Amino acid sequence: MKNYILILIPIILLSMMGCVQDQDDSYRPTLQTFTEDNHFEDSLWFNWGGSIIQGEDQRYYLFYSRWPRENGFLAWLTHSEIAVASSDTPSGPWNYEYTALEGRRGNFWDAVTAHNPKIKRFDGTYYLYYISTRSVLNEEQLLATAEGGYQHKNWSGLRNNQRTGVAVSNSISGPWKRAEKPMVEPVEPLYTLTVNPAVTSMPDGRYLLMIKGDKFPEKGSPRIQAVGIGESPAGPFGIQPEPAIKDFDTEDASLWNDKTRKRFYACFHAHTHFGMITSTDGISWDKAKHYLFSPKGFKSTTDSTFTAERMERPSVYTNDHGLPLVFISSYRKGNTTGIFTIPMIVTE
Numbered sequence: 001m002k003n004y005i006l007i008l009i010p011i012i013l014l015s016m017m018g019c020v021q022d023q024d025d026s027y028r029p030t031l032q033t034f035t036e037d038n039h040f041e042d043s044l045w046f047n048w049g050g051s052i053i054q055g056e057d058q059r060y061y062l063f064y065s066r067w068p069r070e071n072g073f074l075a076w077l078t079h080s081e082i083a084v085a086s087s088d089t090p091s092g093p094w095n096y097e098y099t100a101l102e103g104r105r106g107n108f109w110d111a112v113t114a115h116n117p118k119i120k121r122f123d124g125t126y127y128l129y130y131i132s133t134r135s136v137l138n139e140e141q142l143l144a145t146a147e148g149g150y151q152h153k154n155w156s157g158l159r160n161n162q163r164t165g166v167a168v169s170n171s172i173s174g175p176w177k178r179a180e181k182p183m184v185e186p187v188e189p190l191y192t193l194t195v196n197p198a199v200t201s202m203p204d205g206r207y208l209l210m211i212k213g214d215k216f217p218e219k220g221s222p223r224i225q226a227v228g229i230g231e232s233p234a235g236p237f238g239i240q241p242e243p244a245i246k247d248f249d250t251e252d253a254s255l256w257n258d259k260t261r262k263r264f265y266a267c268f269h270a271h272t273h274f275g276m277i278t279s280t281d282g283i284s285w286d287k288a289k290h291y292l293f294s295p296k297g298f299k300s301t302t303d304s305t306f307t308a309e310r311m312e313r314p315s316v317y318t319n320d321h322g323l324p325l326v327f328i329s330s331y332r333k334g335n336t337t338g339i340f341t342i343p344m345i346v347t348e
Contacts, residue, residue, distance in 0.1 A: 025278050027258060027265060028290040030345040031327055033301045037093040040085065041338040044069055048076065050328040050339045051118045052090055052317035053126075055172040060090045062328075063100065063117040063128065064339060073332065075146035077158050079103075080115040082130055084172075090317050090326045091341045100176055101130060101167060109134050109182050110165055112142070112158065116196050116252075116313070122207075122233045126169045128176055129183075131195045133161045156219075162193045164211060166234050183235045184211055189243050190226050191217040198255035198266065199233060206230065208282040209237045210244060210253045210266055222249040225268065227282060244277060244285040254315040258322040260348055267293040267314050274314045274329070294327065298340060306340075308333035316344075323348065 040047055045066040052062050067079040082101040085094035101114035110132030118129040135158055137145065145154040163182035169175060184194040190213025198210045209228040214221040225245040228237030244253075244266065252269040264279045265288065274293040279285045296311040308331035316324040327342045 024261060025263060025289045027261060027263075027278075027288070027323075028347065029267070029276065029293045029324065029327070030347075031294055031298065032343045032345060033299045034306070034340060034342045035301050037089075038091050038341050038343070039338055040064075040092060040094045040341065041336065042066065042096075045083075046073060046076070046337045047339050048080075048330045048337055049116050049313040049315070050330065050341065051315055052326060052328065052341065053119045053121060053172070054090070057172075060087045061085070061097070061119070061172055062087070062092075062094050062339070062341065063119040065115050065117065069335070071143060072146050073335070073337070074149045075143075076113075076115060077133070077155070078112060078142040078146045080113040082114045082117045082128070091343045094339075094341070098173070100128060100174055101178070103132060104178075108180075109163055110178065111135060112137075118198055118254075118315070120199055120233065122201060124170070125233075126172060127199070127233045128167045128169070129164065129197045129199060130167070131162050131164050131197070133158050133163070135161070160192050162195045164194050164197045168234065179234065184209070184228065184237060184239070186213055187239050189224065189241060189246070190214065190239065191221065196252050198253050200255050200257045200264070201233075202229070202257070202282060203262075207233050207237075208255065208257075208264065209235075210255045211239075212251060212253065215246065223251055225250055225253050225266070227285075229282065240283055242284070244279070250275075252313045252315075254328075256316060256318050256322050256324070260321050260323065267316065269312045269314055272296065294329075298329075298342060306331075317341075319346070321348070 048065040050064040062085045065080045084097045103112045111134045120127045145152045167176035167178040192214040196212045215224045224243045228239040230237040250268045253266045255266045267276045276288040276293040277285045278288040297305045297307045310332040313330040315328040317326040329340045
């Protein structure tokens with residue numbers, strides 16, 4: 001019995017050490033240098049955002065927003081559609097395949113646009129999360145709104161009616177069946193709008209949502225990130241009372257489950273940088289140990305650094321263990337936009 005105890009104690013200690021190590025907030029994001037293959041532009045369209053998934057054919061698919069250049073950059077609110085590009089690798093080069101969703105026009109919650117997609121696959125079904133807005137404006141009025149921008153009389157109505165929804169398909173090629181109602185409506189601690197969703201699975205079989213809304217109902221309110229938990233990837237999601245981020249203005253969260261460390265991570269756009277927060281339960285969030293996910297400047301293989309006046313929409317493509325393989329980000333430089341899909345260094 002004494003020998004049995006002596007053998008058992010190291011096993012227990014090793015098990016405990018493994019548990020502590022798995023809980024350790026040690027993930028350090030590291031981007032590789034980028035090449036032209038990691039850079040997706042279009043001469044006729046503004047390309048924006050992006051979410052990557054591997055299809056059953058083993059190819060990779062980038063779901064992204066695009067809208068006609070001729071309508072101006074601010075036509076993202078009035079004329080965006082969700083397009084799909086494909087590649088042999090998760091970091092490009094990318095080639096346009098088809099358009100998955102457009103605004104439905106008419107008496108629908110998603111009448112005007114389809115924007116800011118996130119693509120996921122759960123239990124053999126593809127879930128395409130996106131945002132849209134409703135309006136009875138005609139084409140001429142929509143174009144005038146895009147041209148007038150933030151000060152146009154129609155802008156606030158379109159902006160404040162934005163909601164998050166989901167479309168599902170058994171195939172990466174569609175067709176996509178949309179839900180007839182938004183997946184999430186504003187509820188405290190979110191006000192006005194619910195946009196830019198991110199969803200991941202939880203160890204207990206439920207699903208975790210992170211979503212953006214206004215902190216206050218007043219115009220010009222900071223944007224915050226709330227979390228919700230649901231029994232299905234399509235919702236409904238019970239929004240938690242405590243936001244994941246509430247003390248500074250943030251956008252565009254991307255969410256993943258790091259199974260190696262038994263932690264959730266989220267990266268986000270904070271205007272001057274891309275930051276990262278972490279949680280062990282998906283409800284209580286803190287700044288990650290390595291908070292700076294990336295500065296807003298990417299190094300190329302030619303030793304130059306790419307910068308732009310706007311760099312937003314951070315997202316990650318992970319492996320099966322929940323470790324990021326590719327970092328996705330959008331930029332606007334003058335009248336040009338594009339999407340970076342930059343390989344990352346993976347450290348287990």
